[in-house]
Amino acid sequence: MNETDTVYEMRDLADTAVWGRRLGCRLRTGSVVALIGPLGSGKTTLVKSIAAGAGVADPREVNSPTFVLVNEYEARRSGEVLHLYHIDAYRLRGHDDLEALGFEEMCERGAVLIEWADRVLELLPQDRLTMRLDPIGEYQRRFVCQAGGARADVLLNGLASDCLRPAEEDGTAR
Ligand SMILES: Nc1ncnc2c1ncn2[C@@H]1O[C@H](COP(=O)(O)OP(=O)(O)OP(=O)(O)O)[C@@H](O)[C@H]1O
Numbered sequence: 084m085n086e087t088d089t090v091y092e093m094r095d096l097a098d099t100a101v102w103g104r105r106l107g108c109r110l111r112t113g114s115v116v117a118l119i120g121p122l123g124s125g126k127t128t129l130v131k132s133i134a135a136g137a138g139v140a141d142p143r144e145v146n147s148p149t150f151v152l153v154n155e156y157e158a159r160r161s162g163e164v165l166h167l168y169h170i171d172a173y174r175l176r177g178h179d180d181l182e183a184l185g186f187e188e189m190c191e192r193g194a195v196l197i198e199w200a201d202r203v204l205e206l207l208p209q210d211r212l213t214m215r216l217d218p219i220g221e222y223q224r225r226f227v228c229q230a231g232g233a234r235a236d237v238l239l240n241g242l243a244s245d246c247l248r249p250a251e252e253d254g255t256a257r
């Protein structure tokens with residue numbers, strides 16, 4: 084951990100659901116979120132909540148892209164469509180594989196969420212939100228976040244204080 088890290092403590096799944104929704108509604112085209120954490124730390128679980136917050140109508144369609152390597156979802160909010168790309172880098176062997184997936188185009192066309200990002204970290208844009216998910220109990224998780232530039236800063240700035248209401252109002256926040 085270093086001094087530019089922002090740390091969030093999740094007490095349970097519900098905290099992750101709320102936090103993920105808050106982040107999701109801040110995503111924009113060009114946002115890149117790199118998720119790093121051991122097996123079962125909650126990367127896919129968090130992506131589901133992020134997708135819900137971004138406006139994916141049915142987050143049940145959000146599943147681990149372990150075999151297909153990348154899933155694409157459409158997030159709709161107030162008439163706008165945001166493309167959401169969900170990559171699993173576990174089986175990627177570096178630059179050529181990431182390029183073959185169309186990574187650059189994804190970053191131009193939408194927001195990109197990457198599980199097992201540590202496998203391709205040096206290939207990702209500097210301006211990304213890098214998140215380490217530390218399991219510290221059966222249900223507790225520590226999210227250690229680092230913003231690598233202005234776009235990533237926007238994702239974290241004010242994260243604790245806004246965006247929650249729309250999700251709460253439709254009763255699906257928890
Ligand atoms: N606070 C929490 N946040 C996220 N997941 C939690 C939390 N508490 C418990 N869990 C559980 O931990 C598990 C996380 O599984 P998940 O598939 O999301 O992990 P993953 O990091 O994507 O794993 P993999 O490395 O296999 O892709 C789920 O069963 C989830 O219900």
Ligand SMILES: [Mg+2]
Nearest residue numbers: 126127147198
């Ligand atoms: Mg996963």
